Amino acid sequence: MSKEKQKGILVLEDGAIFEGTSFGASGERAGEVVFNTSMTGYQEILTDPSYKGQIITMTYPLIGNYGINEADSESLKPCAEGFIVKEYSRIVSNWRAKKNLGDFLKEHDVIGLEGIDTRALTKHIRIAGAMKAIISTENFERKHLTEKARSSPGLAGRDLIKEVTSPKTYNWNKNGTHRVVVIDCGVKYNILRELAARDCRVKVVPARTTAREILNFKPDGLLISNGPGDPEGVPYVVETAKQLLGKLPIFGICLGNQILGLSLGGKTYKLKFGHHGGNHPVRDLKTGKLAITVQNHSFCVDIDSLNKNDIEITHINLNDQTLEGIRHRKLPVFSVQFHPEASPGPHDTNYLFDNFVKMIQDNNA
Amino acid sequence: MPKRTDIKKILIIGSGPIIIGQACEFDYSGTQACKTLRSEGFKVILVNSNPATIMTDPETADATYIEPITTDTVRKIIEREKPDALLPTLGGQTALNLAVELYEQGILAKNNVEMIGAKYEAIKKAEDRDLFKEAIKKIGLDIPQSGRAHDLKEARAIAETIGFPVIIRPSFTLGGTGGGIAYNLAEFEGIASQGLKSSPIHEILVEESVLGWKEYELEVMRDLKDNVIIICSIENFDPMGIHTGDSITVAPAQTLTDKEYQAMRNASIKIIREIGVETGGSNIQFAVNPDNGQMVVIEMNPRVSRSSALASKVTGFPIAKIAAKLAVGYTLDEIPNDITRKTPAYFEPTIDYCVVKIPRFTFEKFPAANSVLTISMKSVGEVMGIGRTFKEALQKALRSLEIGVAGLDKKFEHLNAETIQEGLRVPTPDRIFFIKYALQNGMSINEIYDLSKIDRWFLANIQQIVDLEKEVVRYRKKRNIPADLLRKAKQYGFSDIQLARLLKTKDSFIRKMRQENKILPAFKQVDTCGAEFEAYTPYYYSTYETESEN
Incomplete structure (x- = not known):
């Protein structure tokens, strides 16, 4: 019935091994394995630049059902190093679908594995922590791959932004009252779409852009975007943020939150297996309001490291009480660890973009 | 609070x-x-x-x-x-x-x-079709065209404005009793007068038909602080036109992109707020046009429903229990998730398996009853199958029906093409088996879709079951199948009895072969969270995977 399938393998740095069959590109890649608990949105997840350096396993077992369409990507191409599912659907059923997931992965040279006991893999990561791994469709020698996984660079201390940031400055849209500069640490398109939808004229700049260069654009506001990896690996963005504090309204999202945390004198640390999914409960400490949020981060700002005289903790995660948002008490600066732009996931915290625009308006008034 | x-x-x-x-x-x-x-x-x-x-x-x-x-x-x-x-x-x-x-x-x-839980005004707003329609329009959502009638003349006028086919829904009846679908005026008169009779207030709703559209349900919960969460999404295998209670349904939704699912989630949140159900669970139904994604709201149950019971079992989130706590003032963040203990009930369950519900009918006991399925409910119960694939869940559910099949089995002898086409076009409890026969007879997924409007994704999965069966049958003479194929068959939900029938051998032989090859069931947890947190009081389902959690 079906053609001979190609074998594929995932080997973790602790020697654990998961065998399946390949449905994407061939080859061998290294990355840190994380699990994502979203039941929808694999196209957005795959194309989220924050996944650079990571191999994603989806906890929902049936993936590919609605194919790939032209509108839902969050960047130009998939950024993850590998994609692991229980069952890949070759048949695509959705009126917007243009191709199937397997072809999409092949086209962009991403390895996909199916037939994996993804629940076993997820539990392994939950218990032992996210770990480095090799995903391969060519080499199946366990010892060799375990060694390779161990000596792979991982996420800690590494600058992964340079691999996903835009090489040059560009304008996302032409019109808009509020001029917003976005530092592209690996920005998701939906952040830009949300800003554009709120009368912002959005200019996207490479992560290496200096504070002076940014100020030369005479922006009304600055957004520091999401992005992959360890905030301590990108001191140059932290420095830029530090120089811009107080100069204009600043909004940070995800990695942008960690970068602001560092620039305000805080510390960051790595979570055991991170938060990757669309069902994380968060409390707004000021209003008491709750929200179901979208999250995708392996690092976190240490609450105790922040100077509470200057910085207010605005949001907290209800599952593990970790930091989800901060605001400067005097300067127009705020940031959140979760993703108000959603995509994929619930739109509960969409209003934060309104707050940012309001902050810009108040600052200009 | x-x-x-x-x-x-x-x-x-x-x-x-x-x-x-x-x-x-x-x-x-x-x-x-x-x-x-x-x-x-x-x-x-x-x-x-x-x-x-x-x-x-x-x-x-x-x-x-x-x-x-x-x-x-x-x-x-x-x-x-x-x-x-x-x-x-x-x-x-x-x-x-x-x-x-x-x-x-x-x-x-x-x-x-x-x-x-729900105040009088909210119940009225959800149950009275006019008030409901007004509320839905107010929040900018679509709803099928409709009008209320109290006699046949009024009803006829509405039907003629909307155009056939139309759906007739009597007001305030259970399980849609007395309702139906009319394709022409002659059918309409019969169903409408029946509907007027069965409504306690002699009122029917004549509604634009969205027959053949995809049908979805969301289970929504709200607390007194206006926190709203979605517990579960359900996609109907059978398209619009069959009562949800009589439809095969699947959780979670399978063929919605995130953009489409979030539009439905946003709509559900708006609806529960606008209708004003203060606390507890509600069930909201939607229809989606498969050709352009247009979404319309069908109805809302401002109470715990049949689907809530299903959603509770599907996710491990005890909707009735939490609804009771919310009714007396607790908020979702104050109630712990019983299974994980450390996380609150304010979250949205994520599942790492697929669930199929199949209604159980007893037409054999009512030989005079018409077994064609419509918008008034005829089933007397339901079964649920959990699996790591849709195929496994479907076959498990089918054998739980206790109708003499051990999965997507053989049900009839020698059907001609015409009978198969009729079996696909006219929904009856046997339609799922007609799909199998159609595929075995070489009918394409598109042809089956055109007759049944059952989503191609479901049909393609059934095709995989049929193809695997063919492959197994090839080994009939050897009475022995390769271990890999046997493992795959088990992952597709085939029972030993089913495989034995295909290979013309005994199920004890299949069982022995499995044991020799270590193809044994693994037991996985239903834990509300896709294994993200440790589960203290989970329940289990069997499947064929590498790791067992029991």
């Missing part, structure tokens, strides 16, 4: 006799509510006319009245027991209807009984 201390005694109305459209699921939800409220220190007064329920066991409530569920009887009970509150949302449509009558007759006001 903490639980209310101004109410001490709560009246709960059960759903009465087991009838089509209202079965043991309301015993389950009502019992959970009674237990929960008692454990919170409230006095629970229960009324249910059906003594053959768990709910009416002496330990369930503080006082149990096995009396007719009528306004007159319940009025007397209220006068005698003097409850502070009435929780009407956990005893199905019967309890909800009675609560409405008690309110309208002024009995609740006179006796100072507060309605908790």
Whole structure:
């Protein structure tokens, strides 16, 4: 019935091994394995630049059902190093679908594995922590791959932004009252779409852009975007943020939150297996309001490291009480660890973009 | 906010006799509510006319009245027991209807009984088609065109404006009793007059048909602080035109992109807020045009429903129990998730398996009844299968039906092409088997889709089952199949009996072969969270995977 399938393998740095069959590109890649608990949105997840350096396993077992369409990507191409599912659907059923997931992965040279006991893999990561791994469709020698996984660079201390940031400055849209500069640490398109939808004229700049260069654009506001990896690996963005504090309204999202945390004198640390999914409960400490949020981060700002005289903790995660948002008490600066732009996931915290625009308006008034 | 201390005694109305459209699921939800409220220190007064329920066991409530569920009887009970509150949302449509009558007759006001969970206005807004339509339009969502009629002449005029086919829905009936689909005026007159007769207020709704559209349901919960979460999404295997209770349904939704799912989630949140169901669970149904994604709202149940019971089992999130706690003032973040213990009930369950529900019919006991499925419910129960694939869940559910099949088995002998086409076009309980026969006879997925409007994704999965069966049959002469194929068959949900039939051998032989090759079931947890957190009180399903959690 079906053609001979190609074998594929995932080997973790602790020697654990998961065998399946390949449905994407061939080859061998290294990355840190994380699990994502979203039941929808694999196209957005795959194309989220924050996944650079990571191999994603989806906890929902049936993936590919609605194919790939032209509108839902969050960047130009998939950024993850590998994609692991229980069952890949070759048949695509959705009126917007243009191709199937397997072809999409092949086209962009991403390895996909199916037939994996993804629940076993997820539990392994939950218990032992996210770990480095090799995903391969060519080499199946366990010892060799375990060694390779161990000596792979991982996420800690590494600058992964340079691999996903835009090489040059560009304008996302032409019109808009509020001029917003976005530092592209690996920005998701939906952040830009949300800003554009709120009368912002959005200019996207490479992560290496200096504070002076940014100020030369005479922006009304600055957004520091999401992005992959360890905030301590990108001191140059932290420095830029530090120089811009107080100069204009600043909004940070995800990695942008960690970068602001560092620039305000805080510390960051790595979570055991991170938060990757669309069902994380968060409390707004000021209003008491709750929200179901979208999250995708392996690092976190240490609450105790922040100077509470200057910085207010605005949001907290209800599952593990970790930091989800901060605001400067005097300067127009705020940031959140979760993703108000959603995509994929619930739109509960969409209003934060309104707050940012309001902050810009108040600052200009 | 903490639980209310101004109410001490709560009246709960059960759903009465087991009838089509209202079965043991309301015993389950009502019992959970009674237990929960008692454990919170409230006095629970229960009324249910059906003594053959768990709910009416002496330990369930503080006082149990096995009396007719009528306004007159319940009025007397209220006068005698003097409850502070009435929780009407956990005893199905019967309890909800009675609560409405008690309110309208002024009995609740006179006796100072507060309605908790859903207020009278919210129930009216959800149940009255005109008010509902107005509310949906107000929040900018689409709803099929419709009009209300109180006699045949009025009905005819509406049908002619909308154009055939139209759906006829009698007001305030259970499980859509007396409703139907009319393709022409002659059919219309018959169904409309029947509908007018079966409605207690002689009223029908004549509605634009979205026949063949994809049908979805979302289970929504809200607390007194206006926090709203979605517990579960359900996609109907059978398209619009068949009562959800009679449809094969699948959880979670399988063929919605995130953009489409979030649009539905946003709509559900807007709807529960606009209708004003204060606390607890509601079920909201949508239809989606498969050709352009247009979404319309079909209806809302402002109470715990049959689907809530299913959604609870699907996700591990105890909707009735949490609904009872929300009704007495707790908020979702104050209630712990029973399974993970460390995380709160304010979250959205994520599942790492697929669930298929199949309705169970007993047409063999009613030979005169028409087995064609329409918008009034005919099934008497349902089964649920859990698997790591849709194929596994489907086959498990089919064999749980106890209709003599061990999966997507052989059901008929020699069908001609015409019979198969008819079996695909006209929905009956056997349609799932006709799909198999159609595929075996070389009919393409597109042809089957054109006749049945069952989504191609489901059909493609059934095709995989059929293809695997063919491959197994190739080994019939050898009476021995390769271990890899056997493992795959088990992952596709084939039972040993099914495989034995295909190979013309005994199931004990298949079992032995499995044991020799270590192809054994693994038991995986239902834990609400896709293994993200440790589970303390999970339940299990069997599947064929590498790691067992038992």
